[in-house]
Every structure is written in structure tokens, then in C-alpha cells.
Amino acid sequence: MIISNRRITGLSAEVISELVAEVGPLWHERHQVRLSARPRKRSVEAGAKHRLVFVDRLLATLVHLRHGATHDVLACWFGVDRSTITRAIGEVRPLLAGRGCTVSPGVRLRTLAEVVEHLGASGKTGIIDGAEVRVRRPAAGRKDRDKFTSGKNKQNAVKSMVVTDGKGRVLWCSPTEPGSCADITHARQLGLLKLLADGPPVEVLADAGYQGLGAQSGGQVVTPPHRRFKKDAPAWYEEMYERQRKAHSSRRIRVEHGIAHLKNWRSLARHLGRREHISDTVQAVAGLLSHQQTADLIPARQR
Template structure:
């Protein structure tokens, strides 16, 4: 396939990159100058034997580098397949994705009015300023098992997933739209430990308007955050004393109401997992530090992008003899 046909297929069909042409144009306009600046700074930071601008031209322009990175993140396509698709070597694709992926991770998640949330502190401040409710959860990405006879081989074994995983912290708004995804840790880390190491407890203390809903895995966090993190009431155990049916029904209704509000974060995580690079990662585990942030920024940009106006369907004709 020629490079022009590959570029046209990736831009026109949203199924290839998961992004609309409008979002792709914004990415090119935003990241192109930044990529060129980083490249010039890298070349200027070492002794040169050629003049600036000399040497062979890039066989893979920035637009193709961006599209190759998006296809890799969206479908988990190997570097060899991308190299055949764009007509370059595997090392060129590896270098291109390694340059573009950190730029995507630095964009942050897009919210209304063009505001970008880059850090967890930005997310907490955003929720507190608008007195909105956020949804907190964690997702696990399967990774390759570390080599045998190496220290810390069991660190990535998740007791919940029963596999080698890396855990990422996810925060969405009440509608399930992504606000943050990152702070990756090995899968054996408990959810509470991940939140504490991320500094969420200290960030929620000075901002009274921020509220987060979490599942039962975060029980105990409410007391540490003065009620800023709300978890469901514990389920009744079989060995507890019986209570009146009215109290039991109220207890169960409260748990269901909390679950109905919190389920939106699962929808947000499902949008992340549509990008195959976060379903199962076959590359180096140290790349997972910026990969969830890059995908979350892309998903949030697509969620906030205006949708094209759909043509209105004509009203159905009323049956004969029916009053209009």
C-alpha cells in the first residue's frame, strides 16, 4: 500500500484511528510545531559536522508519524505491520512512536471551554471549583510476565485479575467522561495504596467542594478525606443479627443508588479499553507510564468534539381519519 493511500484511509475512516478528521486536524496543528521544536533542540544539543538542514530528508513526515502512533494505540498493531503499511523500516516506526507518544501524554484531558487537566491536582481543583461529583476507580492492563530468576517478579501479579498487570488510576465526571488516567503501579498494589501514593488524600483536604464516588475497594478512605470520598455501605454478612425488613430494604436501596451513580466510571474505562494498547500491552512495561495518559487525552478530545449535525427525519404520516 502506498503511503498516500495509507494516510487517506487513516484520516477518512474513523475506525482506523478512533478519531474524527476534526480531532486529527487539531492534533496535527497542536503537536506538529512541538515535535519540530523537540527535534531541533535535540539536534542543537550535540556537536554537528553538517550545517542545519543538511542531510537526508525524513521518509516519514510528522502526519504519518502521528497516524502510525494512533493506529498502534487503537488496534495494537505491531511495528512490523506499520512499517509495511507506511513503506519504511521497523526502526523508523519505533523511533516515530517513541517521539509522538510522550507528546500525546503531555496534552492532558480536555474539558469544556478548552481547559486541559494535566495532573491529579488539576482534576481535584476542577471538581472543587464547580462543586461537581467525580467517579474514582482503577483499571488493570495485562503485561508480559517478567523473566525468571529476577528480583520482584511477583510484583505484577494481580490477585483480582490472576495475571501480570499494571494498574492505572481513573477519574471521570458524573457522566463518565474522562478527567484523568495515570499513576501506574504494579498490579499487586492495593487500590487504597495506589490512591495514597498518588497523593489524593492530601489534595482533597484543602478543597471542600470536591467529591468522589468510589467502590467498596476504597472503604476507609472516606474517614481519611473527611467525607470527600464516598464509598457504599458494607454489605450485610450472613452471620449478622437479623434486622427488620424495612431497614434491610433501605440498606440495599442505598447500596443500589450508590452503584447506579458510580457505574458511569465503568463506561469511561470501557472507552479506554477500546484502544487495544490498554487491553493487553506486549511491549516494554516502562512505556505504560505515558500510554494511559496519551489514550485518555485522545478519548477526552473525541468526547468533547462537536458531533456533525444529523439530518432530521421527516415526521411519520398520520393514518387516515386521525386528528392532527
């Protein structure tokens, strides 16, 4: 089927097969619970059967996340009503979001605490940065309308903290916060400082948006050097400062590559749906991307 092609879904056929085997039973279990929980005049599973089987529901969700295809377009492709596609995506997307990020076959990271523990156990360096996703402007008259305005881009956006390893592989994406939330504030709200204090020694690279966490974390968070001279800096200091800044930037540039791979999924380039679904969308895409990245590292003969 052409819609299951990697250029359409962003995933290889092997990864899609693994998703069907993993997520399918979870979807079926939740579906049975919903059927049993409501008053009924007929037995469960009686009546007309689904016109959209689970595999098609999964594929529709993947195409929606990858290319931002509208529900109307997907309904035409699959030959069902638009409401069926909307309901299918609403059921599958949370299941994908709850999978976490795959770092190796059978190993998933679902929380920031698990990420810190993984980095400490493996001795790897983590890199953090804030990723902004543009969203629609809240309706006029809402009291919290301005809090979605990003201070950096001056656009309506939500923000997620992305954690990658030194090679740019996505390890975790946080739930989103309104775009006005500063990067350092978001990191504190997620409990990063406490996790670093209580966990194993970890080196975490960050940009200037996290300056201040270095001293508070005992040097575990490494940020660019502070500029000591506001003006009329000596030539030797300018040269040293630029050299240190570029050295730090070259170490943490991999997180930008990881965010770029996330933004290749059209649903994160600009989110046009409801803002309450954006956290699930970000975490679902991160989980799918990390799963495919892990699969690409395994030679074909070992699969």
C-alpha cells in the same frame, strides 16, 4: 487517506487536524534540539530528508494505540523501515501523554490537583476507580517479578487510577503502578486525601476498594456501606443493605463506562510492549479519548 478514517484512528478528521497543529511544533522543536545537541560534521537540516513526515508519524502512532498494530505492519503500510516506526512512536507518544485530558475547548486537566479544583469549581461529582491493563510477565529471576501479579485477577498487570465525571467522561488517568498495589494505597500515594483536605468541597464516588477514605476525607469520598452483620443478618437489614449498595453502584457505574471506552483502544486491552512505556500509553489514550468526547459535544455548525 484511508488510514486517517475515524474507524482506523478512533478520532475524527477535525480532531486529527487539531493534533497536527498542536503537537507538530512541539515535535519539530524537540527534533531540532536533538540535532543541535550532538556533535556534527554538517549543518542542521543537511543531508537526506525524512521519508516519514510528522503527519504520518502521528497517524502511525494513533493506529498503534487504537488497534495495537505491530511496528512491522505499520512499516509496510507507510513504506519505511520498522526502526523508523519504532522511533516515530517513541517520539510522538510522550507528546500525546503530556497533553492532559480535555474537558472543554481550551481547558485541559494534567494533574490530580487540577481535577479536584475543576470538580470543586464546577460543582460536579467525580468518580474514581482502578483500571488494570494486562502486561507481559517479567523475566524469570527478576527480584520484583511477583509485584506485577494483580490480587484481583491473578494476572500480570499494571494499575492506573481513572477519574471521570458523573457522565463518564474521562477527566484524568494516573501514571501506572504494578498490579499488586491496592486501589486505596494508590490513591494515598497520589495525594488524594491532601488535595481534598486543602481544596474546595468535592464529592468523590468510589467502590469498596477505597473503603476507609470516607472517614479520612471527612465524608468527601463516598464508598458503599459497610456490612455490619457477617452472618445471620436480619431480613430487614439484608433488604436495606442491598438497596443502599445498588443505589451507590448505580451512581458510580459511569466510571466503568469510561474505563470501557479506554479499553476500546487495543493497546490498553492488553499491553504487549515494554512496561516502561505503559504510563505514557495510558495517559496518551485518555487525552485522545477526552479530546474526541469534547469534540462530539460541540455541534458541527459551531466548529
